[in-house]
Amino acid sequence: MTINFIDLKAQQQAIYPQIMERIQTVLAHGQYIMGPEIKELEARLASYVGVKHAISCSSGTDALLMPLMAYGVGPGDAIFTTPFTFIATAEVIQLLGATPVFVDIDPKTFNIDPAALAVAIVNLDRNPKTAHLRPKGIIPVDLFGQPADYDRINEIARQRGLFVLEDAAQSFGGAYKGQRAGSLAEVAATSFFPAKPLGCYGDGGAIFTDSDELAAVLRSIRIHGQGTHKYDNVRLGINGRLDTIQAAILLAKLEVFDQEVSARQEVALRYSQALKEVVQVPYVAPECTSVWAQYSVLSDNRAALQEKLKQAGIPTAVYYPLPLHLQGAFAHLGYQKGDFSISEHASRQILSLPMHPYLIAADQERIVNNLS
Ligand SMILES: *Cc1c(COP(=O)(O)O)cnc(C)c1O
Numbered sequence: 017m018t019i020n021f022i023d024l025k026a027q028q029q030a031i032y033p034q035i036m037e038r039i040q041t042v043l044a045h046g047q048y049i050m051g052p053e054i055k056e057l058e059a060r061l062a063s064y065v066g067v068k069h070a071i072s073c074s075s076g077t078d079a080l081l082m083p084l085m086a087y088g089v090g091p092g093d094a095i096f097t098t099p100f101t102f103i104a105t106a107e108v109i110q111l112l113g114a115t116p117v118f119v120d121i122d123p124k125t126f127n128i129d130p131a132a133l134a135v136a137i138v139n140l141d142r143n144p145k146t147a148h149l150r151p152k153g154i155i156p157v158d159l160f161g162q163p164a165d166y167d168r169i170n171e172i173a174r175q176r177g178l179f180v181l182e183d184a185a186q187s188f189g190g191a192y193k194g195q196r197a198g199s200l201a202e203v204a205a206t207s208f209f210p211a212k213p214l215g216c217y218g219d220g221g222a223i224f225t226d227s228d229e230l231a232a233v234l235r236s237i238r239i240h241g242q243g244t245h246k247y248d249n250v251r252l253g254i255n256g257r258l259d260t261i262q263a264a265i266l267l268a269k270l271e272v273f274d275q276e277v278s279a280r281q282e283v284a285l286r287y288s289q290a291l292k293e294v295v296q297v298p299y300v301a302p303e304c305t306s307v308w309a310q311y312s313v314l315s316d317n318r319a320a321l322q323e324k325l326k327q328a329g330i331p332t333a334v335y336y337p338l339p340l341h342l343q344g345a346f347a348h349l350g351y352q353k354g355d356f357s358i359s360e361h362a363s364r365q366i367l368s369l370p371m372h373p374y375l376i377a378a379d380q381e382r383i384v385n386n387l388s
Pocket residue numbers: 075076077078101102104105157183185186207208209219220221
């Protein structure tokens with residue numbers, strides 16, 4: 017019996033007729049680009065997250081890129097984020113010619129440390145390498161499905177006149193102080209990559225905001241900077257649309273999403289109870305609900321644990337083995353090993369275990385027994 021890291025097949029079996037019906041509807045009407053399912057999905061997403069506007073798009077990466085374009089981010093701008101994240105978070109900053117300024121994480125939540133953020137903003141001027149940069153925005157990441165500390169981050173941003181773009185690629189379905197991830201900053205980006213908590217069958221993403229002005233600009237950027245009609249382009253944009261067929265699949269998956277989120281909570285709870293003496297189990301802040309995009313433990317014995325699980329046919333993953341400040345794409349920024357010691361430490365010890373809503377207790381027991 018194989019154990020999957022993420023079991024998309026089990027999910028598909030559970031909702032196969034609904035998915036097929038939705039896909040067949042798209043094949044029948046034939047509106048593959050911006051078909052009626054796009055509007056339907058956007059309304060559902062906006063009401064789920066609790067924001068005025070949901071703008072579906074081509075990927076989580078483009079969902080991060082487009083708000084930066086809307087804010088006019090470019091050369092000379094400093095955008096603060098963490099080095100303990102997926103490349104896309106910082107990639108989009110640099111793609112626009114702006115400079116990622118890394119800030120270390122909280123050792124328990126792995127999310128941006130608000131105290132370190134405040135220091136990094138002040139220090140920008142004091143460091144000759146960054147003194148020429150203008151602080152412009154912050155991209156906190158809701159790592160592994162747990163939201164960052166938005167009250168503190170938004171307050172720092174307000175004092176400094178910075179925008180906050182929530183990277184909710186892993187946290188769709190999570191919450192902070194009773195508010196859903198995606199609604200925790202003035203604008204948020206999520207991903208529907210197949211392995212994310214809500215995934216489609218290809219690439220996809222969405223942007224969330226309460227601002228009418230920002231939403232209008234984002235909708236224009238999503239279609240090549242379109243103005244009032246198709247061949248009137250008022251700015252530069254991208255081809256950033258979500259396919260109708262992916263919207264249809266997401267609509268079918270949304271039907272069972274709440275059940276899946278509860279199932280994830282149960283899986284996480286069972287892991288934490290069984291493993292708390294064996295490894296450092298994940299910490300969820302009392303004001304947060306994680307959607308458990310990953311169940312990640314810390315161990316100073318990671319390689320051995322991973323090997324043992326592998327021998328037993330149990331897949332694991334390391335997110336992320338190398339913090340971004342030590343990667344070639346950001347080498348020109350001049351960061352050194354030791355600059356973000358908490359991120360570096362987490363990179364050496366982190367280990368993600370199989371986590372999905374269809375993970376049965378018996379399989380989980382096998383995983384736990386192989387760890388103990
Ligand atoms: C997955 C992910 C992204 C990018 O999403 P894609 O849909 O793969 O482009 C961005 N940020 C984080 C934190 C992610 O996990």
